[in-house]
Amino acid sequence: MTQPITFVVLSTGLDNFKDIRKALSAEGRVQLLAGGNDPDQLYEEIVRLKPNAAIIALGPNPETAVNFIQRLNKECPKTAIISAAADASPDLILRSLRAGAREFLRIPISVDELRTVLDRISDYCNAQVETPKKKGRMVAVFSSKGGCGTSFIATNLAACVANRSILIDLNLQAGDLPLFLGVDPKYSIADVVEKRARLDDALINTLVTPYSSQLSLLAAPKSADSADEIEPQHVFEVLQRLRESFDYVVLDPQHTFDSITLAALDQSDEIVLVLTLDIPAIRSTQRALEIFDRLGYPRKKIRIVVNRWSKQIDLDLRQVEKFLGEPVVGFVPSDYQTAVNSINLGTPLVQSDPTSKIALEIRRIAQTLSAGVLPLEDPKPRRAFWSTFLKRQPAEPKFELKASMEKA
Numbered sequence: 001m002t003q004p005i006t007f008v009v010l011s012t013g014l015d016n017f018k019d020i021r022k023a024l025s026a027e028g029r030v031q032l033l034a035g036g037n038d039p040d041q042l043y044e045e046i047v048r049l050k051p052n053a054a055i056i057a058l059g060p061n062p063e064t065a066v067n068f069i070q071r072l073n074k075e076c077p078k079t080a081i082i083s084a085a086a087d088a089s090p091d092l093i094l095r096s097l098r099a100g101a102r103e104f105l106r107i108p109i110s111v112d113e114l115r116t117v118l119d120r121i122s123d124y125c126n127a128q129v130e131t132p133k134k135k136g137r138m139v140a141v142f143s144s145k146g147g148c149g150t151s152f153i154a155t156n157l158a159a160c161v162a163n164r165s166i167l168i169d170l171n172l173q174a175g176d177l178p179l180f181l182g183v184d185p186k187y188s189i190a191d192v193v194e195k196r197a198r199l200d201d202a203l204i205n206t207l208v209t210p211y212s213s214q215l216s217l218l219a220a221p222k223s224a225d226s227a228d229e230i231e232p233q234h235v236f237e238v239l240q241r242l243r244e245s246f247d248y249v250v251l252d253p254q255h256t257f258d259s260i261t262l263a264a265l266d267q268s269d270e271i272v273l274v275l276t277l278d279i280p281a282i283r284s285t286q287r288a289l290e291i292f293d294r295l296g297y298p299r300k301k302i303r304i305v306v307n308r309w310s311k312q313i314d315l316d317l318r319q320v321e322k323f324l325g326e327p328v329v330g331f332v333p334s335d336y337q338t339a340v341n342s343i344n345l346g347t348p349l350v351q352s353d354p355t356s357k358i359a360l361e362i363r364r365i366a367q368t369l370s371a372g373v374l375p376l377e378d379p380k381p382r383r384a385f386w387s388t389f390l391k392r393q394p395a396e397p398k399f400e401l402k403a404s405m406e407k408a
C-alpha cells in the first residue's frame, strides 16, 4: 500500500494518547487524522474521515470502549479496529476481539509489535481496495405535488426494462407501491437500512419483494415508527449498494424536498419530473426546476413528462415549455379507467395492457431514458379482459393546446 495508513485514536487517558501518538508518528507509513476521549465525537469523525484503522484504548472504563468497538464494527466495517491497553486481562482482550477488534496492542507500544500490526492492517486495507463496482442506472420519478401519477409512472417504467430492476418506495410514511404490483412485502427499506453494514446479494434478495424474474420492489416500512429511524445518510448508503446489484433502479420519492428525497435525487442519473397540465402543478414544477438549479443539477438530468395529457386541456404547450424553460419529453395520455384497472389488478399497465396508449407512451419514455444503456422487455400482450372491448389506435399525441399560460 503506497498511501499512508490513516488512523484515529480513542483514548481516555492523556498518557495513553501521548504514547500511542508517539509510536504512530515514528512510523512513516502512518497518518493520524483525529484523536479524542469522547466516543460520540470520534464516531462522527470516523464517519466523516473514513480512516483505515481506529485504535481504541480500553482505559479505565473498558465497558464503554467495548461497546464502542461493537458499534464501529457494525456501522463502519471498513475501518479496522485495534484495541489497546496497559494492563488488560486476557478476558478483556478476548471481549474486545469478540466485539470486532482485529488486533490488540499493549501500551506502552513496542516498535516490533506495532510493525506486525501495521503489516496486517496494510494487508487488510489492500484487500479492501475494490475493483470498480458495477453501477446500475438510477432514475427518480418526482413531482413536488402529490397526485400527478409519479407512483404509477415509476412502476410502469421499472416494469419496462428487460434487465434486473428494482422499484424503491421512498414515501417512508405512506408508501403504496405494493398495491401497484399486487404484492405483500415481508420486509421493507427499514430492514435493509438496519442490515446495511452486511448487505450482500443473498441478503438483498431476501429483503426485496419479487414481482417477476426481472422486477423487485423495496417497500416502504409498514409502521411509521420504523420510518422515523431512517436517516438520509442510511438511504444514501443503501441506494449506493442496491445499484451494485440491480441494472435499473427506479425511485418513487416523496413530494417534498426533505433530506431523504434529496439523498435520492442527488445520486439519480435522471429525474423524471412529472406534472399534470394545470396551473398549480405547472407552478410547482417551475419551483422544482429552480430548486434543481440551486442544487447544481445539470438540466440534462431532468426530463419533464406530462401525465394525464388530453386534447381537452386548454393550455398552450409552447407557453408551458417557455414558462418552464424546458421541453416536455413525454405525454402520458389521460385514461383513468385503464390506469385504475391496472392498479386494481396489481399489474403494471405495460404488462396488463401493453398496447394501451398509456403503456406505449411510457415504454417510449423508458426507451429515451435508457437510450443505449438498457434493453426494454418485449411487450408480451397479456391483455386484461376489458381491454379487448376497447378500440385501440396508435399512440400519436397531438398537442393542440389552445389558451396561453398568461390567460389561464
Ligand SMILES: Nc1ncnc2c1ncn2[C@@H]1O[C@H](COP(=O)(O)OP(=O)(O)O)[C@@H](O)[C@H]1O
Binding pocket: 143, 145, 146, 147, 148, 149, 150, 151, 152, 153, 307, 308, 309, 332, 333, 334, 335, 336, 337, 339, 340, 343, 358
Ligand atoms: N395517465 C393517467 N390517466 C388517468 N389516471 C391516472 C394516470 N396516471 C395516474 N392516474 C391515476 O392518478 C391517481 C394518482 O396516481 P399516483 O401514481 O398514486 O400519484 P402520485 O404518486 O403522484 O401521488 C391514481 O389513481 C392513478 O390511477
Ligand SMILES: [Mg+2]
Binding pocket: 150, 151, 152, 171, 176
Ligand atoms: Mg405516490
